[in-house]
Amino acid sequence: MAQVALSTSIEFALPPSITNAEGRTRTVGVEVEFTGSSAETTIYALKGNLGGHVIEMDPHAFRLEESAIGDITVELDSRLLHPSKQGSGGLTVIPKIAAWFGFAASYLIPCELVTAPIPIDRLHEVDRVLSSLRAVGAKGTQDAALYAFGLHFNPEIPRQDADTAVAFLKSFVLLNPWLRREVAPDITRDLLGFADPFPSEYVRKLISPGYWPAIGDFIDDYLAVNPTRNRDLDLLPLLLHFDEARVRAVLPHEKINARPTFHYRLPDARVSDPGWSIAPDWNRWVAVERLASNRDQLEALSVAYLAYEGQDKSWADVVEHIARP
Structure with missing residues (x-):
């Protein structure tokens, strides 16, 4: 019987917005x-x-x-x-x-x-x-007993305005229970306190349907609860790009480089695994971008989350069918 050759490559998904406001192809650092x-x-x-x-x-x-x-x-x-x-x-x-x-x-x-x-x-x-x-x-995470190695994406924001930044963060926190489950963070990352999720009180404020603040108010609200780089989605580089004086008034000495990008911090880089690709992690980020670009779906999911009384693990099941292409 003839053997069937199976492709092990994974396609890299493209987000809804390929270009930035100037019409140039968006970029991402890794x-x-x-x-x-x-x-x-x-x-x-x-x-x-x-x-x-x-x-x-x-x-x-x-x-x-x-x-x-x-x-x-x-x-x-x-x-x-x-x-x-x-x-x-x-x-x-x-x-x-x-x-x-x-x-x-x-x-x-x-x-x-x-x-x-x-x-x-x-x-x-x-x-x-x-x-x-x-x-x-x-060597990477799978080779270390006491350390998990990180993979980070720095995708350029498609439009440099408050609504885009807020939509992306709303989408991220709504999908984050699913993202964290899919990534399956190494236990050593938890022990080291790496990349804490956003506090639940902030999440509920952020995803309120009427919450679409101006950029200054958004920065102030973010820094009041998240004056740290220790978040899954670190917005400090982006917020510093938007308003350096406002961010430095709260974090005068923090190591931050201003840039018009999100900083998505993943806890697992399996570098020595010959089957490892960054594609699955990138494709999950694209799910965040897809939801962020669909205002009606974003608002509906926000309302559903605010009424939800279960645990994060169960919410991951709820949003999985939305997140997967």
Whole structure:
């Protein structure tokens, strides 16, 4: 009997809005944490796969420029090990000591790979990066007993206005019980207190049908309850982009980079698994965008949630049929 070849590739879904307000293709940045390979070894493996040229920023931070998918940085995930990133007023480490300590700490501190913004219709090419990581022995969540490695998406907001930001956050909190169940966060992330969901009181205020505030009021309400980066969907970079003075009045020293993107933090990067792709996680984010773009469905689901008396796990069952394409 002839064997049937099964395709193991997963299609990358496209969101309802492909372009931004200027008519350009939206972009998304990707961040992946891993261990098992140094920043230097990793960046040269990426160069071999994607082309480009390497710039050494310090012994533990490298940038690949003009690769097939744009610029990529790889570095040990600790500001203390990168003298150029150490701000004034805090603890500083001289370069030679930082370099030495970095070599010693590389067995404990993960590396972080960060892509420059990639056109949203080319996101599938990031899976080539994963192949390079596996080729040099990079390891992820499934290889660590006490640490879960993160995958983050930074999708550009399609329209830079309050209604779009509010709609996306409403959609996210309504789908988040399902998202968290699908992602199945590693227990170590829970133990480390990583990426807390939004407080229930804030969720109920946010999804109230009449809640469509101006951007200043939205920022004030958000910061009053969420003055932290520790959320599944971290809005601080976006809010800082909208109104830096307002955010810095509450968080003057927080490490935030202003950009017109959402920061979706996922707790599971299975880097060494040859079957792992970022597609399923991305496609779940697209479900958030689909709901955010359908105002009638968003309002109806909000009303249903406000009347719901069950637990989050059961609510995940309710929204699953809406979230899945």
